Amino acid sequence: MKKMLFIASALLMIGAGSAWAQGTDLDKQIPYVEISSSADTAxxxxxxxxxxxxxxxxxxGKTTIAELERSLATALDAAGVDIKKQLVITSQSNASGKRKDVYxxxxxxxxxxEPNQVEAVFDALQMNGIxxxxxxxxxxxxxxxxxAQVRVKAMRNAQITAxxxxxxxxxxxxxxxxxxxxxSAPEAGLVMLRSKAAGVMTGNAVQDDAMSNLRFNDVRVNQNVTVRFVLE
Incomplete structure (x- = not known):
């Protein structure tokens, strides 16, 4: 699903001071039209x-890190995750307890x-105590x-407007x-994932069905350009 929008504004400048133009005499008057345009897609x-x-x-009676790692591996395997390819360790640390134990x-x-796999992972993690x-x-x-595609669209919009x-x-x-x-930074709102407990908590099958149809918000990509065209 893609949606294209654009906003263009123009500033018409004819012989107003020394217009910027690379490789030309700065004292030469250059009439130009300047366009600011944007385009986006979702x-x-x-x-x-x-x-x-x-x-x-x-x-x-603590649960050891080794036991937790086994639970994590079990959960991800149940969700169809390729652990070697899709999981990485980002940090690891030790902390000392009051009795000089190390945790x-x-x-x-x-x-x-896959969007559906996101929910499957959360369900599997919960079932395995993580x-x-x-x-x-x-x-x-x-x-x-x-x-790149949206940037080209913004440039074409600027040319048409000019x-x-x-x-x-x-x-x-x-x-x-x-x-x-x-x-602009890509926008990607996160929506709630369906909870298996939702129907139990509310006792309402309609609400549970509505929760099951939730999806992730679109990622919106926006590009802006400012272009000056010589007037002939």
């Missing part, structure tokens, strides 16, 4: 990152490509390619003498 995310943490409880902590980052997990990012694996403005004065545009491109 697409479904296809890359998800889940932060997972495990730690030994600083108490008698271990480990943090992981899990990368997924609660310290959060969805930290939903984005696109082809983000740079999308930005041509329309020049034509209104009986003129036309020539080559571009200045181009600036900048992008």
């Amino acid at each position: 697409v479904m995310p296809n890359k998800f990152r889940i932060a997972i943490g495990i730690s030994e409880a600083p108490s008698k 271990q902590y480990k943090n992981y980052l899990l990368t997924l490509t 609660s310290n997990a959060s969805l930290s990012q939903s984005t696109r694996s082809d983000l740079r390619e999308l930005q 041509s329309e403005l020049a034509a209104a004065l009986g003129q036309r545009i020539g080559k571009a003498i200045y181009i600036q491109s900048y992008s």
Whole structure:
């Protein structure tokens, strides 16, 4: 699903001071039209990152880090995760207890490509007693390619708007003498995942069904350009 929008604004400047143009005499008057234009697109995310943490409880009869790692492996295997390819350790540390016992902590980052698998992972983690997990990012694996496509769209919008403005004065545009491109940070809102306990908590099958249909928000990619065209 893609949606294209654009906003364009123009500043018409004719013979107003020394216009900037690389490789020309700065004292020469250069009439130009300057256009600021933007374009964006919204697409479904296809890359998800889940932060997972495990730690030994600083108490008698604690669950060891090795046991927690086995529980984590069991949960991810049940969710269809390829642990060797999709899971990495981001940090590991030891902490001393009051009785000089040492407790271990480990943090992981899990990368997924399927929205349905995100929910399956959270369910499996909960069933295996691992609660310290959060969805930290939903984005696109082809983000740079999308930005390039949207940037071209913004440039074309700028050219069309400049041509329309020049034509209104009986003129036309020539080559571009200045181009600036900048992008906004991709927006990707995270929505709640369906909870198996939702129906039990509310006792309402309709609400449970509504929760099961939730999805991730689209990733919105925005690009902005400012272009100056010579007026002929």
